[in-house]
Each structure stands twice: as structure tokens, then as C-alpha cells.
Amino acid sequence: MPEVMDREEIGEILEKHNGARGSLIATLEEIQARCGYLPEEALRAVVDGTGRSLVDVYGVATFYRSFSLQPRGRHLITVCLGTACHVRGGPMVVEEFERRLEIRAGETTPDREFTLQRVNCLGACALGPIVAVDGDYFSKVNTAKVKRILKKLRSRSGRPDGSALAAATS
Numbered sequence: 288m289p290e291v292m293d294r295e296e297i298g299e300i301l302e303k304h305n306g307a308r309g310s311l312i313a314t315l316e317e318i319q320a321r322c323g324y325l326p327e328e329a330l331r332a333v334v335d336g337t338g339r340s341l342v343d344v345y346g347v348a349t350f351y352r353s354f355s356l357q358p359r360g361r362h363l364i365t366v367c368l369g370t371a372c373h374v375r376g377g378p379m380v381v382e383e384f385e386r387r388l389e390i391r392a393g394e395t396t397p398d399r400e401f402t403l404q405r406v407n408c409l410g411a412c413a414l415g416p417i418v419a420v421d422g423d424y425f426s427k428v429n430t431a432k433v434k435r436i437l438k439k440l441r442s443r444s445g446r447p448d449g450s451a452l453a454a455a456t457s
């Protein structure tokens with residue numbers, strides 16, 4: 288995944304979404320999909336291309352959790368530490384991911400395979416602890432399940448189709 292985009296590429300994206308409802312969000316989503324995050328240079332190009340202020344563009348980029356201003360790993364692991372998940376063992380789940388990945392929550396592994404983050408509620412409190420991996424949700428996660436999730440992610444690394452992940456780890 289390229290970490291930078293040239294202005295021509297960004298210009299194409301801007302042209303594609305020009306004038307559409309929610310065009311700024313769509314533009315940022317497409318840049319992030321290509322780069323894995325929103326590089327500062329790209330945001331400045333969006334400012335130049337749209338006539339919006341830098342504050343405006345950064346405001347949108349920082350408001351939505353789905354956007355990242357830092358490079359992320361290929362796999363985004365999100366562990367819920369909201370109250371319901373916390374009392375059901377969420378902290379142990381985070382610690383297990385941290386131990387196995389050798390990073391702290393909020394960090395990305397040096398090989399850029401995994402980013403680990405915490406959130407306050409993923410909206411499925413009764414099934415906690417909840418972990419979201421690249422958009423797939425896992426319920427009642429414990430340390431054994433953490434091991435299975437990582438094993439499956441590592442085995443499919445490099446393959447774009449991870450559709451069997453949830454089934455294999457439930």
C-alpha cells in the first residue's frame with residue numbers, strides 16, 4: 288500500500304467526487320483506502336483542490352474514528368473497553384493482544400501488519416467483550432480467542448479475502 292499519493296491522483300479523486308453530497312468524506316475515504324491513512328500532503332492537496340480551509344478538512348479528518356492521520360497496519364484490531372466489556376474481561380483481551388503483538392494499544396507493529404486500538408463502545412454490549420477486526424465483529428472474546436484470531440489473520444496475510452475469519456474463530 289503506497290503511503291503517499293501524488294497530486295495528480297488526488298486530483299482524480301477530487302474530480303470524481305466533485306460536487307457530490309458528502310464529497311469531502313468520500314474523498315477522504317478514498318485517499319485512506321489507497322494509502323491506509325490520510326497523509327498531511329494529501330490533506331493539503333484536498334484543501335487546494337476544494338477551496339475548503341485546512342481547519343475544515345482537518346476537522347472532518349479528526350472527527351470520524353474511521354480516519355487516521357497516522358499509518359495503520361494492514362489489519363485494524365479494535366478492542367472495546369466500554370463499561371460492559373470492561374467488566375467482562377476487556378482489559379485482559381487488550382493485554383493479550385499487546386503481549387502477542389508486542390505493541391501497546393494505539394500502536395502499529397513494525398511490519399505494519401497490525402494496528403491495535405481501544406474504543407469505548409461498539410454497540411453490542413450484551414455480547415462483550417467485543418473485538419472488531421477489519422470490520423468483522425467477535426463476541427465474548429477471551430485470551431484463547433485472541434490467539435485464534437491472530438493465528439487466522441497471520442495465516443491469511445497477503446490474501447485479500449478474509450471472509451472465513453469470523454467462522455474460523457467463533
Ligand code: FES
Nearest residue numbers: 367369372409411
Ligand atoms: S461496552 Fe463493549 S460493546 Fe458496548
